[in-house]
Amino acid sequence: MIVKIDNLSHDMRGITRIDNKVTFIDNTLPGEIVNTKLTKQKKDINEGKVLSFVEQSLDRVKPICPYYNVCGGCNISHIDYLKSVIYKKEIVKDIIKKYSDLDINPDIIYDNNIYNYRNKITLKINNGKLSLVGENKVNIDYCYLVNDNINKIIQLLNGTHLELVDEVIIKGTNEIMVIINGTVDEKEVINILRDDVTSIIVNDNKIYGKDYITIKVKDYIYAIYPNSFFQVNTGMISKLYDKVLEYAGDGKLLLDLYCGAGTIGIYLSQNFSRIIGIEVNKDAVVSANINKKINGINNIEFICNKSSDIEIIGDVLIVDPPRNGLDKITINKIINSSINKIVYVSCNPITLARDLKVLKEKYDLDEITLFDMFPNTNHVECVCLLKLK
Numbered sequence: 001m002i003v004k005i006d007n008l009s010h011d012m013r014g015i016t017r018i019d020n021k022v023t024f025i026d027n028t029l030p031g032e033i034v035n036t037k038l039t040k041q042k043k044d045i046n047e048g049k050v051l052s053f054v055e056q057s058l059d060r061v062k063p064i065c066p067y068y069n070v071c072g073g074c075n076i077s078h079i080d081y082l083k084s085v086i087y088k089k090e091i092v093k094d095i096i097k098k099y100s101d102l103d104i105n106p107d108i109i110y111d112n113n114i115y116n117y118r119n120k121i122t123l124k125i126n127n128g129k130l131s132l133v134g135e136n137k138v139n140i141d142y143c144y145l146v147n148d149n150i151n152k153i154i155q156l157l158n159g160t161h162l163e164l165v166d167e168v169i170i171k172g173t174n175e176i177m178v179i180i181n182g183t184v185d186e187k188e189v190i191n192i193l194r195d196d197v198t199s200i201i202v203n204d205n206k207i208y209g210k211d212y213i214t215i216k217v218k219d220y221i222y223a224i225y226p227n228s229f230f231q232v233n234t235g236m237i238s239k240l241y242d243k244v245l246e247y248a249g250d251g252k253l254l255l256d257l258y259c260g261a262g263t264i265g266i267y268l269s270q271n272f273s274r275i276i277g278i279e280v281n282k283d284a285v286v287s288a289n290i291n292k293k294i295n296g297i298n299n300i301e302f303i304c305n306k307s308s309d310i311e312i313i314g315d316v317l318i319v320d321p322p323r324n325g326l327d328k329i330t331i332n333k334i335i336n337s338s339i340n341k342i343v344y345v346s347c348n349p350i351t352l353a354r355d356l357k358v359l360k361e362k363y364d365l366d367e368i369t370l371f372d373m374f375p376n377t378n379h380v381e382c383v384c385l386l387k388l389k
């Protein structure tokens with residue numbers, strides 16, 4: 001059937017109406033007219049795919065990746081990059097209005113490195129070769145989202161025997177760590193990779209090189225262990241953290257909840273007399289303490305605990321939770337605390353909006369800035385400044 005796409009969904013799929021039901025059609029843009037076939041018919045919604053285009057949008061470009069549409073990684077690379085940034089901004093405005101009834105007009109910060117920006121990839125094995133993680137197990141030799149040091153490792157590993165391997169994670173920028181889970185000929189892997197990697201981990205055991213790799217962000221060097229979180233877009237990290245620094249300002253005590261490897265607290269360490277970082281993952285806390293040492297920071301301490309288990313104290317609070325946002329206990333503790341200023345860093349505008357709806361009882365949303373940390377994907381990072389009313 002022939003339909004016209006009206007707008008974009010929050011995950012950047014085209015939306016039309018068929019039989020009065022909202023219908024999502026992948027890889028389409030507002031204004032496009034497409035010949036579509038329904039692939040799923042549920043109670044409230046349909047899903048469809050494009051059979052052919054009758055009229056294409058001027059915002060459409062040809063994706064450069066041969067695995068586009070199969071992998072799901074660079075899932076919006078059919079949109080002109082600058083237009084995609086405008087769409088993201090409009091989507092976040094809509095989400096915040098819809099779920100927290102707040103009107104916002106954020107800036108969105110981005111840079112020119114829209115390909116090869118990622119410092120991490122997770123791959124599976126299919127027929128003895130590295131393949132993408134999604135439903136479609138396509139073997140790959142190159143990913144346009146990761147940096148070329150990682151791409152080199154993908155090509156080298158494809159020349160080894162990977163038949164009994166379950167998963168491979170490659171991370172880093174200048175220093176590269178390869179994590180292999182499954183059965184592999186360790187000598188063969190070391191021989192092939194030794195000139196190009198800093199660390200090789202097989203089934204949680206280091207078989208070559210250092211325990212961790214490092215990534216430099218402005219004046220700071222950060223250690224990354226196999227299981228610790230690190231922002232994936234290396235080039236954009238300092239832009240994001242500079243905004244967190246600007247919003248946080250200065251003061252006596254900074255509480256950094258969900259602190260990961262302590263990266264934000266360390267970046268802000270000159271502006272506060274004392275910083276406490278809270279993180280549930282033990283490996284991340286080990287990384288945070290190494291980072292404290294490497295960077296010679298003395299006014300920061302890290303506590304391995306759940307955010308919901310600690311008392312909310314300090315002048316300024318930073319929260320940077322995972323995609324599911326703040327839990328009920330933590331948000332209630334924040335509402336009942338005497339914190340003056342909150343900087344909320346979020347990779348999921350929907351849970352951010354849900355949390356802002358609660359926080360706005362006591363705090364004004366003073367400013368919000370978006371960061372395109374994930375070009376060519378439908379994801380976006382948000383940084384909010386909230387001030388006590």
Ligand SMILES: C[S@@+](CC[C@H](N)C(=O)[O-])C[C@H]1O[C@@H](n2cnc3c(N)ncnc32)[C@H](O)[C@@H]1O
Binds near residue numbers: 263305
């Ligand atoms: C989005 S990452 C942020 C890390 C860090 N702020 C950064 O910029 O690299 C979220 C972190 O929250 C941690 N985390 C998840 N649930 C938590 C909880 N209930 N309490 C404390 N930390 C938690 C995760 O282990 C992860 O390191």
